[in-house]
Amino acid sequence: MSELRGWLLDLYPVAGSGMVLWLIGEDGMRRRLVQDFSAVFYAAGAAAQLRALWRWLQANPVPVRLSRTRRRDIFQPHPVDLMSIEVIEGASQERLFHEVSQIFPSLTYYDADIRPALRHAAAHGTFPLCRCQVGLGADGKVSRILPLDTPWEIDPLPPPLRILTIQPETDPRRGEPSALVVRFQQQNWRFDMQPPRALLVNLRAVLERCDPDLLLTDWGDGWLLPRLVELSKEGNIPLPLNRDPQMEIQVLPARSYSTYGQVIYRDQQMLLFGRCHIDSFNAMLFHDYGLSGVYEMGRVSRLPLQLAARLSPGSGISAMQIVKALELGILVPWHKQQAEFPKTTWQMIRSDQGGMVYQPLTGIHANVAEIDFMSMYPSIMVHCNISPETTKPARKPGEADQPEAEEEAGLIPQTLAPLLEKRLELKRRLADMPTWDPRRRIYKTQASAHKWLLVTCFGYMGYRNARFGRIEAHEAVTAYGREALLRAKEAAEDLGFTVLHMYVDGLWVQRQGADKPADFQPLLEEITERTGLPISLEGIYHWVTFLPSRQDERVPVPNRYFGVFQDGSLKVRGIELRRRDTPAWVAETQLELMELLAKCTDPMQLPQRLPAAITLLQNRLADLRHHRVPLDQLVVSQKLSRPLAEYTSRSPAARCAAQLQALGRETRPGQVMRFLYTLGEPGVHCWDLPSPADPASLDIPRYTTLLLRAASTILSPLGMDEGTLRGWVISRSGYLASPQADPSRRGETLPLLQASYSIPK
DNA sequence: TACAGTCGGGG
DNA sequence: GTGTACGACTGTA
Numbered sequence: 194m195s196e197l198r199g200w201l202l203d204l205y206p207v208a209g210s211g212m213v214l215w216l217i218g219e220d221g222m223r224r225r226l227v228q229d230f231s232a233v234f235y236a237a238g239a240a241a242q243l244r245a246l247w248r249w250l251q252a253n254p255v256p257v258r259l260s261r262t263r264r265r266d267i268f269q270p271h272p273v274d275l276m277s278i279e280v281i282e283g284a285s286q287e288r289l290f291h292e293v294s295q296i297f298p299s300l301t302y303y304d305a306d307i308r309p310a311l312r313h314a315a316a317h318g319t320f321p322l323c324r325c326q327v328g329l330g331a332d333g334k335v336s337r338i339l340p341l342d343t344p345w346e347i348d349p350l351p352p353p354l355r356i357l358t359i360q361p362e363t364d365p366r367r368g369e370p371s372a373l374v375v376r377f378q379q380q381n382w383r384f385d386m387q388p389p390r391a392l393l394v395n396l397r398a399v400l401e402r403c404d405p406d407l408l409l410t411d412w413g414d415g416w417l418l419p420r421l422v423e424l425s426k427e428g429n430i431p432l433p434l435n436r437d438p439q440m441e442i443q444v445l446p447a448r449s450y451s452t453y454g455q456v457i458y459r460d461q462q463m464l465l466f467g468r469c470h471i472d473s474f475n476a477m478l479f480h481d482y483g484l485s486g487v488y489e490m491g492r493v494s495r496l497p498l499q500l501a502a503r504l505s506p507g508s509g510i511s512a513m514q515i516v517k518a519l520e521l522g523i524l525v526p527w528h529k530q531q532a533e534f535p536k537t538t539w540q541m542i543r544s545d546q547g548g549m550v551y552q553p554l555t556g557i558h559a560n561v562a563e564i565d566f567m568s569m570y571p572s573i574m575v576h577c578n579i580s581p582e583t584t585k586p587a588r589k590p591g592e593a594d595q596p597e598a599e600e601e602a603g604l605i606p607q608t609l610a611p612l613l614e615k616r617l618e619l620k621r622r623l624a625d626m627p628t629w630d631p632r633r634r635i636y637k638t639q640a641s642a643h644k645w646l647l648v649t650c651f652g653y654m655g656y657r658n659a660r661f662g663r664i665e666a667h668e669a670v671t672a673y674g675r676e677a678l679l680r681a682k683e684a685a686e687d688l689g690f691t692v693l694h695m696y697v698d699g700l701w702v703q704r705q706g707a708d709k710p711a712d713f714q715p716l717l718e719e720i721t722e723r724t725g726l727p728i729s730l731e732g733i734y735h736w737v738t739f740l741p742s743r744q745d746e747r748v749p750v751p752n753r754y755f756g757v758f759q760d761g762s763l764k765v766r767g768i769e770l771r772r773r774d775t776p777a778w779v780a781e782t783q784l785e786l787m788e789l790l791a792k793c794t795d796p797m798q799l800p801q802r803l804p805a806a807i808t809l810l811q812n813r814l815a816d817l818r819h820h821r822v823p824l825d826q827l828v829v830s831q832k833l834s835r836p837l838a839e840y841t842s843r844s845p846a847a848r849c850a851a852q853l854q855a856l857g858r859e860t861r862p863g864q865v866m867r868f869l870y871t872l873g874e875p876g877v878h879c880w881d882l883p884s885p886a887d888p889a890s891l892d893i894p895r896y897t898t899l900l901l902r903a904a905s906t907i908l909s910p911l912g913m914d915e916g917t918l919r920g921w922v923i924s925r926s927g928y929l930a931s932p933q934a935d936p937s938r939r940g941e942t943l944p945l946l947q948a949s950y951s952i953p954k
Numbered sequence: 955t956a957c958a959g960t961c962g963g964g965g
Numbered sequence: 966g967t968g969t970a971c972g973a974c975t976g977t978a
Contacts, residue, residue, distance in 0.1 A: 306966095448966090450966085450967080505966090505967070505968090507966095507967050507968060508966070508967060511966095511967070528966075528967080568964095637965095640965090641964090641965055644964060644965060645964080645965085647964090648963085648964055648965095648968095649964095649968065651968090652968035652969065653967080653968060654968095655968075655969070656967070656968055656969080658966090658967055659967070659968090660967095667969095697963085697964095698964090742972095742973070742974090743973080743974065743975095744973075744974075750972080750973065751972090752962075752963075752972095752973090753973080766962085766963085767961095767962065767963090767973085771961090771962070771963095772960090772961060772962075772974095773960090773961070773962090774960070774961070831959090831960065831961090832960070832961090834959065834960070835959095840958090840959085841957095841958070841959095841978095842957085842958055842959080842976085842977050842978065843959095843977085844958080844959050844960075844976080844977085845959095845976080846959085846960085847959090902975095
């Protein structure tokens with residue numbers, strides 16, 4: 194018997210061995226350990242069917258232990274009688290269950306389709322990068338594994354990961370790259386793709402010498418690793434991408450799926466064994482989190498790092514619920530993928546009640562505080578103990594906040610509570626941490642990873658295919674959310690504030706003489722008192738402007754606004770800058786305009802910035818006309834929403850896809866098309882074509898309009914609508930003009946424009 | 955002018 | 966193999 198200490202990098206079942214665990218030892222050694230692994234699943238149903246299943250399993254060569262038991266199904270009022278099937282060789286469970294479900298389709302199954310890593314997490318308290326102590330038996334197998342920390346640790350001892358980075362020198366979407374750039378610690382290499390033999394030999398040497406734990410790539414899933422594997426096979430030169438020589442790289446195919454009201458395209462995935470491959474361009478939100486966010490996702494969701502890096506948030510929260518259910522002995526329903534049926538009218542009416550949305554007072558407002566409920570929906574689920582099993586179907590709005598005193602916390606609140614608590618603790622620490630502290634960045638990425646999990650937990654509960662979903666629970670949450678916002682509004686008005694706007698989980702309030710955090714503190718306390726939910730001061734704006742609709746300027750729109758906080762930072766929602774399909778040149782200019790205005794802390798002085806704004810726009814447009822704007826700054830990205838043939842009118846993205854298809858390059862729904870607007874037909878030039886765009890064909894009038902439109906969004910509160918702005922920036926002849934440059938306009942000054950203010954005296 | 959197509963949100 | 970529904974806005978026919 195010997196003991197090891199270290200960090201758990203990865204684990205997976207292997208037929209014939211059990212669970213393989215990769216441990217990074219405190220001594221720096223990387224060890225492949227093996228642990229016995231059995232997997233239990235359950236069947237319930239008619240006695241005759243269960244007897245038949247029992248006989249079938251006993252005659253089947255896969256060794257199992259069978260018994261009878263009872264357990265709780267949260268969707269049933271009483272514990273369920275079950276047949277327990279323990280598959281001795283856990284690696285065979287998936288295949289055995291598949292067969293059983295085909296032969297006995299009328300039985301109900303539980304705990305049947307659970308990832309082995311989650312079973313291990315529930316049984317041993319393990320998780321990716323968990324620091325642990327491992328006991329080895331005389332046979333060399335793991336006899337005991339003892340976690341030394343939990344996913345809720347704020348400052349875990351960081352695992353000493355060895356990271357190898359491989360990037361193609363150019364974007365593979367725009368043509369075959371000719372070289373790879375490879376980095377490890379302080380070392381850099383550049384390897385030509387040709388000849389393949391030299392490339393493979395060099396890479397092999399690097400892999401063997403560095404023996405990385407993490408392979409971090411650009412385009413590794415869709416291009417790099419598939420290409421390397423192909424070259425390695427063709428040239429018959431083995432490349433040890435896997436650390437575990439007994440395993441083959443696992444390829445998960447590309448897919449398009451529909452979620453969140455839109456189509457998502459996921460590229461294929463290349464999963465390694467014994468080390469983790471993370472493609473920073475295929476990892477969901479990698480650019481938001483960075484690596485430390487991926488580690489955090491893995492730790493709290495318990496999903497292996499390679500999966501955590503690419504997971505869509507729904508699967509993260511689902512994994513957490515499954516582990517919690519296993520820990521509590523609650524049955525995990527089999528996740529049958531149901532066909533999506535269109536919702537009935539009745540369901541449409543029911544789901545109609547979403548978050549509270551208010552009409553803001555348009556115009557420019559000074560000294561406004563924005564206060565937001567912190568993780569509102571998850572906080573409600575915990576505060577009101579809302580879970581599929583605790584929710585009574587006919588609960589009315591306003592009644593949801595009275596949990597029965599003795600009611601035990603439900604599955605969802607128990608899953609969320611530690612996550613919420615950790616997030617609050619991170620926020621508390623961030624609040625009084627100096628800006629230079631290097632831990633800030635880590636805490637921030639952790640908190641934003643949690644944010645995702647928390648936000649999606651709510652949406653997921655209303656999702657018909659969720660294992661622990663229940664529409665009534667979903668509705669109870671939104672009902673309480675609306676109620677809480679209304680109570681917050683009452684509290685604000687009782688304390689003498691004017692409520693300018695409310696949006697789902699935040700409100701904007703103003704009061705004469707209130708301009709520092711302490712002025713709003715009593716309101717925060719009063720709201721928490723009245724709602725039971727934590728709320729915080731997002732910030733105090735020097736000024737903020739809520740924009741009206743472009744279609745009809747009399748109509749305010751709830752989520753188009755921008756403003757400057759007292760710390761100088763900008764907050765922007767809903768406008769061009771925030772849209773993925775706005776070219777960088779337009780977005781950057783719009784941001785510059787806002788920064789120009791942000792120099793004014795007193796909104797009454799904003800009109801004084803107009804001449805500078807107009808000069809800026811004239812300069813940008815002169816850049817455009819004289820082809821001084823780099824073409825990549827003008828690229829527009831749009832997503833394909835459907836197969837090309839299904840378009841009735843071809844969007845620019847569809848026409849871009851047609852250009853790719855003409856060259857035999859397949860496109861799929863959800864894929865992002867990148868293109869330039871060009872003159873004539875078809876009006877776009879695909880950015881990822883081998884032939885570069887001719888700068889002379891650039892649709893300059895179109896880009897001019899895009900820029901002026903974005904600029905008018907920013908300047909319209911000062912009375913500058915798009916037409917007026919165009920007149921000031923461009924003369925009738927189409928050339929850039931200004932009163933200074935155009936003799937006929939010399940002496941003209943900006944007219945007095947009607948700006949709309951609401952400033953408390 | 956009507957309608958088809960794309961986007962945001964939370965950070 | 967996992968988020969809903971909807972309104973704002975733009976471009977096309």
